[in-house]
Amino acid sequence: MSLPKYQHFINNEWCDPTNNMWYESFNPYTAKPWCLIPKGNKEDVELAIGSAHQAFKTGEWPTLTPTQRGQLLYKLGDLIAEHADKLAEIEVMDNGKLISEMSAQLHYLPQWFYYFGGLADKIEGSVIPIDKPQVFNYTRYEPLGVVVAITPWNSPLLLASWKIAPALAAGNTIVLKPSEFTSASAFEFAKLFKAAGFPPGVLNVISGFGRDIGDDLVLHPQVAKVAFTGGTETGKRVYENAAKGIKKVSLELGGKSPNIVFDDANIDNAVKGVISGIFAATGQTCIAGSRLLVQASIHDEFVDKIVKLAKTAKMGDPLSFETQVGPVSTEPQFEKILSYLKLAKEEGAHCVLGGDRAKSSQAGTGWFVEPSIYTHVHNKMRIAQEEIFGPVLAVIPFKDDEEAISIANDIPYGLAAGLWTNDIKRILELSNKLQAGTVWVNTYRMLSYLSPFGGYKMSGIGRESGKEAIYNYLQAKSVWISTQTETPNPFVMRLK
Ligand code: NAD
Numbered sequence: 001m002s003l004p005k006y007q008h009f010i011n012n013e014w015c016d017p018t019n020n021m022w023y024e025s026f027n028p029y030t031a032k033p034w035c036l037i038p039k040g041n042k043e044d045v046e047l048a049i050g051s052a053h054q055a056f057k058t059g060e061w062p063t064l065t066p067t068q069r070g071q072l073l074y075k076l077g078d079l080i081a082e083h084a085d086k087l088a089e090i091e092v093m094d095n096g097k098l099i100s101e102m103s104a105q106l107h108y109l110p111q112w113f114y115y116f117g118g119l120a121d122k123i124e125g126s127v128i129p130i131d132k133p134q135v136f137n138y139t140r141y142e143p144l145g146v147v148v149a150i151t152p153w154n155s156p157l158l159l160a161s162w163k164i165a166p167a168l169a170a171g172n173t174i175v176l177k178p179s180e181f182t183s184a185s186a187f188e189f190a191k192l193f194k195a196a197g198f199p200p201g202v203l204n205v206i207s208g209f210g211r212d213i214g215d216d217l218v219l220h221p222q223v224a225k226v227a228f229t230g231g232t233e234t235g236k237r238v239y240e241n242a243a244k245g246i247k248k249v250s251l252e253l254g255g256k257s258p259n260i261v262f263d264d265a266n267i268d269n270a271v272k273g274v275i276s277g278i279f280a281a282t283g284q285t286c287i288a289g290s291r292l293l294v295q296a297s298i299h300d301e302f303v304d305k306i307v308k309l310a311k312t313a314k315m316g317d318p319l320s321f322e323t324q325v326g327p328v329s330t331e332p333q334f335e336k337i338l339s340y341l342k343l344a345k346e347e348g349a350h351c352v353l354g355g356d357r358a359k360s361s362q363a364g365t366g367w368f369v370e371p372s373i374y375t376h377v378h379n380k381m382r383i384a385q386e387e388i389f390g391p392v393l394a395v396i397p398f399k400d401d402e403e404a405i406s407i408a409n410d411i412p413y414g415l416a417a418g419l420w421t422n423d424i425k426r427i428l429e430l431s432n433k434l435q436a437g438t439v440w441v442n443t444y445r446m447l448s449y450l451s452p453f454g455g456y457k458m459s460g461i462g463r464e465s466g467k468e469a470i471y472n473y474l475q476a477k478s479v480w481i482s483t484q485t486e487t488p489n490p491f492v493m494r495l496k
Contacts, residue, residue, distance in 0.1 A: 005036040006183065008044060008207070009190035011051040012200035017208075018043040025184060028096030028327040029318055031366040035093075037183045040208030045175075045216045048204040052146040052173040053222040055201025061173065064199075066121035073117030073168060076196040077110035083192060084109070087157060087185055092318050094182040095153050096327040096366065097281050099319050105158050112465070115449045116165035119470055123170070128478075132496060136481040141474040143171035144248055145224035148217045150210075150238070152230045153179035153329050154284045154389075157189055159252070162453075162464040163227040164203065170473035172225070176205045177217055179230075181330045183207040210234065218242055225473065228252070229286075232387070232413075232458050239461075250462030250472045252286070253455060254387040255415030257436065258408040259289030259444060260398075263298045265420035266442070271305045273444040274393075277418060279313060279371050280445065282326055283391035284333070286459075287416040289444055291384055293404055296397040303375055303395060307353045310371045315363050327366040328390060334367035337390035340383060341372060347381045349374035349394070379407045387413070401426060409435045414456025418444045437463070 005022060007014040017038035024033030038044075055061050064072075080087070084106040091102045125139035149163040156178055167174055178186040190205045206213070214234070218226050218241040225248040228238045232253040242249045259277045261270045277289025294302050318326035328334040334357075341355050354370030369390055377384050377394040384394045398404045408417060417436040421427060431439045437454045440446060447453060452463035462472050488494060 003033060003036050006038060006187040006207070008038050008040065008048070009187060009194075009203070009205040010044075010048050011055075011204065012194055012198075017041070018047070023180075025094055025181070026331070027093050027366070028329050029364045029366045031331070035184050037180070037207050040177075040206040040213050042213065042216045044206045044208070045213050045220065048175045048206045049146060049148075049217070049220050049222050051201040051204050052175050055199065056143075056145050056173040059201065060199035061202050062171070066123070066169075066171070069169060069171060070117040070120035072196055072198055073113045073120065073165060076193060076198075077113030077117065079192040079196055080113065080189075081107070081110045083188075087188055089319070090185045090188055091156060091182070094184050095156065095329040096318050097154070097284075097329070098323055098326050100321050100323075101281060105155065109158060109161055111449045112161045112165040116169040116470065119166075119467070120169040123470060123474065125476070132494070134482060134484045136483065138479050140477050140479065141170075141471075142477055144473060144475055145172060146222055147172045147174050147225045147227055147473065148220075148223050149174055149176045150214065150217065150226070150228045150230065151176070151178050151186075153182040154281065154286070156182040157185050159229045160186060160189070162229075162469070166464075166469040167227065167473045168202065170470055172473050173201060174203045175217065175223075176203065177213065178205070178207060180207065180209045214238070215241055218247075219244060221245060223247060225249070227472070235460070248472075250464070251455075251460040252453075252462075252464060253415075253458060253460045254389075254413060255286045255288065255455065255459050256291060256385065256387050256411050256413045257287055257289050257416040257418070258291045258293050258411075259418035260293040260404050260408060260420065260430075261295065261298070261302060262404075262421040262423070262426065263295045264422050266422065267298070267302065267305065269442065270420040271302070271309055273418060273420060273442075274306055275309050277444040278393045279310060279325060279391050282328055282369070284329055284389050285445075287438070287445060288389070289416075289418050290388060290393060291379075291408075291411075292393055292395045293398050293407055294395060295404075296399055299395075299397045303352060303373070306393075307373060310353055310373065313371055315358055315368060317364060325371060325391065327364065327368050329367075331367060333389060334369065337369050337388060337392065340386075340388045340390070340392060341369075344372075344374050344383045344392070347383060348376065349381065349383060350376040354391070379410055385411060401430065405430060405433050409433070412458040415459035416440070
C-alpha cells in the first residue's frame with residue numbers, strides 16, 4: 001500500500017521538493033512509517049525564502065490594513081476549529097501524544113488566531129512630548145520582514161501557531177520548517193491557510209532535516225528574524241548563526257523544572273500535580289516537572305503516594321481516549337531516555353518505579369518506556385541537571401524554604417516551576433525568588449494565549465503568547481518632523 005505523500009507549500013502552491021526526494025515519517029505507536037515527507041534542500045530554502053521576501057515587499061499583503069490582516073487570522077482560526085479533530089489525529093500519528101491531549105490542544109488552538117487577529121489593529125505608536133520646541137515626534141511599529149519559524153516535534157501545531165499568529169498580525173511573512181519527525185500537520189495547516197484566503201507567499205512551509213537545511217534557513221540574508229523552539233544545543237547554534245547577520249531572535253529552549261512540595265500542601269492535589277507534570281505527554285514537554293523537590297518531613301509518604309498513582313497509568317494506543325501514557329515520539333529520543341535510565345543506576349539513584357523499556361502487554365510495538373521514579377538523587381547528579389525529555393522523575397529532599405529555593409535555582413535552565421503550599425507568605429516570597437519564566441502555585445502545566453510564556457537563563461530569549469509576543473515581530477521607529485522656519489548651526493547636534 002502506498003503511503004500518503006506530502007508536498008512543499010510555497011507561494012500558495014503545492015510543489016515537489018527540487019531534488020525529488022522524500023523520507024518516511026514514523027508512527028511511534030507501531031514504529032512503522034505512515035506517510036512520506038519532502039526532504040528539502042538548499043534550493044527549496046531559496047524558493048521558500050524568495051517567496052516570503054517577495055510577498056513582504058510587493059503584492060497584496062503589504063497593502064492590507066491591520067484590520068484586514070486580523071480578519072484573515074479570524075478566518076484561519078475558524079477553519080482550524082472546523083478541522084481540529086483531523087489535525088489532532090495527524091499529530092498523534094506523527095508524535096504519539098495522547099489523543100485526549102492533542103484533541104484538547106487543537107480545539108483550543110484557534111484562540112491564538114483570534115487573540116492576535118484582534119490585536120493586529122491595536123498596535124499603537126505614541127506621540128512623544130518631546131523636549132524641543134517646533135518639533136513633532138511620534139513612534140510607529142513596523143513589521144520586520146521574513147520570519148523563519150523552526151519548531152520541534154512535541155506539540156507541532158501549537159508551537160508553530162505561537163509564532164505564526166503574532167508574526168502575521170504584525171505584518172511579517174513566514175517560512176515554517178517543522179521538525180523532521182512531525183511535519184505532516186504543518187502541511188495540513190497550510191491547506192487551511194490557503195483556504196482562508198491569505199495572499200501568496202505570506203506563509204511557506206518546507207520540510208527537511210535540521211542538519212541539511214537549518215543553517216541555510218537561519219543564515220539566509222533575506223531573513224530578518226528567527227523564531228526557534230527546540231533543544232538548548234540547537235538553540236545555541238541558531239543564536240550563533242543569527243548573530244552573523246545581527247538578526248532578531250527568539251528562542252524557546254529546554255527545561256528541567258522543579259515541582260516543589262511543602263508539608264503544609266494539600267498532599268492529594270500535589271500528588272496529582274506532580275504526576276501530571278512528569279508523566280503527561282510521556283514527559284516530552286519542555287515544561288515537564290522533572291525534578292520533584294519534596295520537604296524531608298513528608299518525603300517517604302509522598303513518594304509512596306506518587307508511585308501508587310503512577311502505577312495505575314494505562315499504557316497503550318495514543319489514539320484511544322482510554323490511554324494515559326503513550327509512546328516516546330522518536331527512536332533517537334527512546335534510545336536517549338534508556339541511556340539516562342542506565343546513567344541513573346550508575347549515579348547511585350534508587351529506582352522506586354519503572355527504570356526500563358516497557359514490557360507491558362498494553363504497549364504497542366513502538367517506543368514505550370515505563371514511567372520511572374528515582375529517589376536518593378542529589379541536585380548535582382546528571383539525571384537532576386540534564387533535560388531527559390521523557391517520563392523520568394528525580395526526587396530530591398529539602399529541609400526548609402531556603403534550601404528549596406537554592407536547589408530549585410541551582411540549574412542552568414529556568415523555564416517553569418511548581419509550588420505546592422498553603423502558606424501565602426511563602427507563595428509570594430518563593431514565586432518572586434524562583435528563576436523561571438512561569439511559576440504555577442498549587443497547579444501545574446497551565447497555558448493560555450493571554451499570558452506570556454518563555455524562559456529565564458538557558459531556557460530562552462523572548463516571550464510567546466500574551467501582548468508581549470507581538471513585540472517579538474515588530475520594530476519601533478521614531479519619526480521627527482521639524483516645523484522650524486530656519487535650521488540652526490549645521491555643525492552642532494541639536495540638543496535643545
Ligand atoms: P531539536 O533542537 O533537535 O530540533 C528543533 C528544530 O530545530 C527541528 O525542526 C530541527 O530540524 C531544527 N534544527 C536542527 N538543527 C538545526 C540548525 N542547525 N539550525 C536550525 N534549525 C535546526 O529539538 P527537538 O528534539 O525537536 O525538540 C525537543 C526540544 O525542544 C527539547 O529540548 C524541549 O525542551 C524543547 N522545547 C522547548 C519548548 C519551549 O517552549 N521552551 C517547547 C517544546 C520543546
